[in-house]
Amino acid sequence: HPPSSAEAGNLHRFGSLRSPAFMNSTHRVLLAGAAGAAALSAFLVLKRRWQPIAFPRDSPTPPVIRGTLPFIGCGLQFVANPREFFERLRAEHGDTFVIYLFGITMFCVFHPTGLRSLYTVRESQASFTEATRGLLGLKLPHEVIAEGDMRKFHAGLKKHLLGGYLQRADGVVQQSLLQLGGQGEFEVFAHMKGLVHRLGLLCWVGADTLQHGYLEQLIEAFEVLDPETSFKNLGSLTSTIFTFKHRERKAIRRMEAILTQIWEARGEEDLTREATDNLSALHNLHADLPRAERYRRVAYDVFHFHLASQANLYSALSWTLIHLLLHPVRLSEVRAEISGKQAEHGPDFVLQPDLVETHLPKLEACCLESLRITQQSITLRKVMRETLFTTEAGKFTLPEGVYVATLLSVTNMDKQHLKSAAPLQEYRPDRSGEEREKDDSVFCSSTFGHGFHACPGRTFALSIVKVCLARYLMALELVPHFATATVPDTSVGAIGRSDTPCVVSYTAL
Numbered sequence: 199h200p201p202s203s204a205e206a207g208n209l210h211r212f213g214s215l216r217s218p219a220f221m222n223s224t225h226r227v228l229l230a231g232a233a234g235a236a237a238l239s240a241f242l243v244l245k246r247r248w249q250p251i252a253f254p255r256d257s258p259t260p261p262v263i264r265g266t267l268p269f270i271g272c273g274l275q276f277v278a279n280p281r282e283f284f285e286r287l288r289a290e291h292g293d294t295f296v297i298y299l300f301g302i303t304m305f306c307v308f309h310p311t312g313l314r315s316l317y318t319v320r321e322s323q324a325s326f327t328e329a330t331r332g333l334l335g336l337k338l339p340h341e342v343i344a345e346g347d348m349r350k351f352h353a354g355l356k357k358h359l360l361g362g363y364l365q366r367a368d369g370v371v372q373q374s375l376l377q378l379g380g381q382g383e384f385e386v387f388a389h390m391k392g393l394v395h396r397l398g399l400l401c402w403v404g405a406d407t408l409q410h411g412y413l414e415q416l417i418e419a420f421e422v423l424d425p426e427t428s429f430k431n432l433g434s435l436t437s438t439i440f441t442f443k444h445r446e447r448k449a450i451r452r453m454e455a456i457l458t459q460i461w462e463a464r465g466e467e468d469l470t471r472e473a474t475d476n477l478s479a480l481h482n483l484h485a486d487l488p489r490a491e492r493y494r495r496v497a498y499d500v501f502h503f504h505l506a507s508q509a510n511l512y513s514a515l516s517w518t519l520i521h522l523l524l525h526p527v528r529l530s531e532v533r534a535e536i537s538g539k540q541a542e543h544g545p546d547f548v549l550q551p552d553l554v555e556t557h558l559p560k561l562e563a564c565c566l567e568s569l570r571i572t573q574q575s576i577t578l579r580k581v582m583r584e585t586l587f588t589t590e591a592g593k594f595t596l597p598e599g600v601y602v603a604t605l606l607s608v609t610n611m612d613k614q615h616l617k618s619a620a621p622l623q624e625y626r627p628d629r630s631g632e633e634r635e636k637d638d639s640v641f642c643s644s645t646f647g648h649g650f651h652a653c654p655g656r657t658f659a660l661s662i663v664k665v666c667l668a669r670y671l672m673a674l675e676l677v678p679h680f681a682t683a684t685v686p687d688t689s690v691g692a693i694g695r696s697d698t699p700c701v702v703s704y705t706a707l
Contacts, residue, residue, distance in 0.1 A: 251303040254584070257595035260305070261291040264298050271298030279687040280576070281607045284308070288608075294591040304601045305587070305594070308608060310615050310638035312589035316579065316602055317641050317648035323585045324602055326651050329578035336435060337425040339443045342450055342498050350499045351506075351654045353483050354402070354476040360551040360661065362475055363401045367662050368549055370397040371669045383679070383703040386516045387695055393666065394512035395420075402476045402503040406460040415456055420504055422449035426692075454497035461493070476503065506655060513693035515663055517568040518561075519670070520700055521625050523678040528564060528627060529671075535560045536668045548665045555657060558664050563627040565663050569645040571625060572685055573606040574694040577644070605690070606644055615642045674704040 253259050265271035276283050276299055284306070287295060293309035307316055321327065327346030334343050374393055378384070395417050399407050407413040421427065422445050427434055438446060461477065473479035480499045484492045522529040539547055539557050548554045579602040587596050596602065609615075611622045616639060620626045646653040653659075670676075679701045685694030 251597055251599050254595045254597060258592050260591060260594065261295040262297075263287060263291070263295060269301050271300065273300045277688065277690075280574075280605055280690045282687065284605050284608050292591065294589040294594075302601050303599070304603045305596060306603050307589055308604060308612070309590040310641055312587075312591075313604060313609065313641035314638045315588050316577065316604060317644075317651060319579060319585065319587070319602075319650075321650060323583060324579035324581045324596075326579055328582065329580040329601060332580065333578075334425055337438055337443075337446070338423060339447050339450065342423075342446075342501065345495065345498065348654070350480060350483060350502065353473070353479045354499075354503060355654055355658055356473075356479070357551065357657075359473070359475065359479070360658065361549070363658065364549050364551060364554065364661060364665055366400040366405065367397040367665050368546075368669070370400060371666050375669065375673050378674075378704065378706075380706045381704060383701055386520055386700040386702060387512070390512040390515045390519075390666075391508070394507060394515065397662070397666075398504050398507045398511070402500050402507075403457065403460060404475050404477050406463065406477075410459075412456050412460060416453060419449040419452045419456075420501070420508070422446060423501065424505070424508065426509065450497065450501065453501060454494055457497050457500060458493045461496070476500075507659075509692045511659055511662060513572070513695060514565060514569055514659065515666055516696075516700070517572045517683075517693065518565045518663060519667060519676075520678070520683050520696070521568045521571075522564060522667075522671075523676055523702065524681075524683070525625060528560075528625075532561050532564060532667075533671055536672055540672070548668050551661065554661050554664050558668070560627070561664055561667060562660055565660060566645050567625060567627040567629070569693065570610045570643060571623075572694045573610055573645060574685060574689045575606045575692055576690055577604050577606060577647075578602070607685075607689075607694075609642045610644065612642050615639050673707060675707055677703045679703065 263272055265273065265275070267274075272283070276297075287297070287306075288308055293307065294312055295306055297304050297306060307313055316324075325346075327348070331343045331346065370393065374396075396413065399413055399416050403412075403416070407416060457477070461481065466478065466481075469482050469485035471478075471482075473482050477496070477500070480496045481492065483499075484495045487495060522532060535558060539553070543550070543553055543557070547557070581596045581598055581600045581602065583598055585596045587594050587602065613622060616622060618626075618629055620629060641648055646656040646659075680698065683696045683698065683700050686697035689695070
């Protein structure tokens with residue numbers, strides 16, 4: 199029989215409860231409630247369980263800035279504007295202090311004395327590798343970063359290999375110039391990133407990457423793994439965490455499979471011969487491992503090489519070119535220098551490691567000045583065992599687990615400790631020798647680091663910049679479509695990128 203009016207009303211209400219609109223709104227409410235409950239639970243757990251690392255009783259205690267929230271500490275103020283945050287704390291507390299930041303107890307140093315200790319402390323006492331692993335571990339699978347052996351960089355960056363790297367890089371640059379054609383335009387950072395992708399993988403793997411689409415596949419896998427993408431897009435980082443890094447593990451397995459195919463196609467089994475390129479150097483380095491484990495370690499190492507070059511090299515290239523275009527007098531001087539060396543040594547002198555390393559001082563000074571101005575690295579060491587650390591405020595006993603830190607966007611612009619005739623914010627490549635003091639102030643300005651922790655890739659990086667820009671500047675007339683270019687206030691880590699697109703038009707010379 200037909201339903202009564204009351205039954206009909208109930209059925210109507212039941213039907214409306216099942217409607218998509220109601221279900222979607224209900225899901226949103228439930229999800230919001232669950233997220234709020236999870237956040238509150240996490241807050242209470244962290245408040246109860248997280249305790250900052252305490253300094254030993256017999257050690258002086260520096261000023262401590264705790265922040266307002268448990269675990270997060272000063273994190274929100276830090277990410278809003280890292281440089282301004284540290285400058286404000288320096289004004290209030292001096293050059294040595296402690297902050298709590300996202301669960302980390304961070305011992306911060308900005309005075310030359312403290313910076314000297316930071317750059318000269320032994321890796322076994324305060325580790326760069328362990329500190330870096332802690333940051334990259336948010337994005338990368340543990341097994342990819344578990345090994346912190348720096349021998350791979352020293353093996354792959356030996357001087358006798360540099361000539362081959364320059365040849366491969368030059369081939370990529372020449373091909374890029376052909377593809378650009380007679381005129382057009384490009385965005386500097388995007389263009390240089392693609393260029394360094396190609397030349398980097400040709401250096402770290404070999405010309406074999408040009409076969410069977412290997413190069414494009416390796417780039418695609420690397421982009422999945424690249425931490426830069428995640429730290430710029432927190433949604434991507436959240437996905438990485440909640441999927442337990444499934445895509446990242448799949449990508450590194452893909453890289454391993456490609457690199458295995460490349461190596462086996464070479465048919466090289468004698469791992470005692472002198473390496474002829476980076477891939478063979480890495481196989482030689484891991485010759486004592488079982489075959490499957492060796493292939494895996496080589497894949498991780500190749501990724502580490504490419505990660506290091508992508509983190510800084512394409513930005514170094516971009517900023518050097520941008521600053522030259524914005525300073526026509528410097529650009530003319532550099533072009534005259536390149537032209538003179540070509541007349542003296544031939545058009546391909548940049549392919550000779552000894553010549554390219556020593557014969558373009560003006561271009562090198564421009565590159566170093568661009569690095570100084572745009573460097574945003576937060577330099578970290580993780581204390582591995584109780585360590586005595588000297589600063590201008592005294593000698594502190596740092597307990598295991600504390601991070602020692604400084605921020606290069608602060609120290610490289612430090613008017614208090616760096617002596618310079620011109621304002622430090624100005625682009626002045628001729629100042630490159632001014633900061634080479636005999637006292638500790640030399641540690642205030644950093645582009646490739648100092649002491650035990652100096653970057654082993656300095657010669658490679660500067661040589662690649664010179665090869666690329668010597669070819670571009672002599673082949674193209676470049677016109678910038680921007681009047682200024684600056685690093686965003688929120689930038690931290692590696693060399694900064696511009697906060698606006700930097701488009702140039704070009705005409706072939």
